[in-house]
């Protein structure tokens with residue numbers, strides 16, 4: 049049974065739709081990221097799950113129990129979910145151990161058990177040596193670990209995290225990502241993690257829900273989002289690369305469709321027989337001097353170990369990787385392979401005229 053489930057979940061603020069009939073299921077122990085641009089409804093979905101807001105329509109279930117829906121609303125304190133905010137929200141006058149112990153005191157857990165569980169939670173988050181410190185004496189990363197320890201100590205059914213790393217610098221974000229991963233592996237907690245940072249979502253989550261304008265555009269494993277984006281929005285928002293229009297040549301094979309892409313006939317993977325666009329990831333472009341498709345280098349950036357080339361080819365902007373530096377203005381030959389084709393809502397598939405051997 050799904051641990052968290054949303055059915056036609058809708059939230060309107062003064063008539064404006066923030067969440068538009070979302071349905072999704074999250075399995076016990078899954079780490080799910082909600083990814084999307086500012087204002088797409090990520091925090092609203094988290095707040096409805098926590099019980100800080102009531103839905104305008106639809107249902108939220110936790111562990112199969114209806115916690116919000118027609119005629120029913122379970123308040124946040126009775127939902128048994130842990131929440132980690134960007135702002136840490138620690139008690140400033142309690143020590144680290146005091147903060148972590150608090151949820152157990154509220155639940156009237158006996159002292160000996162409380163002390164054992166606090167020690168365990170501090171050990172799991174690497175805070176044992178900081179037990180007696182006050183929050184003001186900690187770094188941002190350490191404070192966030194206290195917030196995590198405080199939420200795992202009462203063994204919640206699910207942990208909700210709202211941009212927990214947004215206040216930390218880049219190096220600390222990377223090391224805290226490892227703390228979250230380790231925490232998830234060791235506790236098998238169900239986690240719902242809000243971020244607008246695609247790197248964070250792809251690195252941490254088992255599955256990512258890509259949201260836009262109150263809807264989920266695609267809910268899939270990171271590798272699937274990258275290799276098989278459902279539409280132009282997902283292809284553009286997740287990972288590097290380009291989206292260009294494609295035309296059917298009418299030829300199909302067991303492992304794909306032949307499409308006219310930038311004037312070349314390219315075998316493409318697809319889930320639909322009538323695609324309108326292709327996603328061209330940098331790995332799908334091979335540089336080859338004698339290739340007939342010509343591309344002009346518009347910029348070259350060193351990434352460490354390889355170069356990222358921004359290219360113009362047949363009026364489209366592409367991205368390729370190269371082992372060698374290239375000069376802006378230089379012309380290169382490129383080959384396309386292993387493209388992913390999809391149909392964009394509203395776009396009509398087009399049949400290409402027969403390609404001639406140029």
Ligand SMILES: Nc1ncnc2c1ncn2[C@@H]1O[C@H](COP(=O)(O)OP(=O)(O)OP(=O)(O)O)[C@@H](O)[C@H]1O
Nearest residue numbers: 061065066084085086087088089090091092093244
């Ligand atoms: N209390 C509120 N009153 C009115 N409108 C609200 C309220 N809370 C959110 N909204 C609106 O609902 C929409 C979704 O907001 P939400 O905070 O869920 O987005 P988000 O994806 O979390 O964005 P961000 O990444 O900027 O935090 C936005 O248009 C926002 O302005």
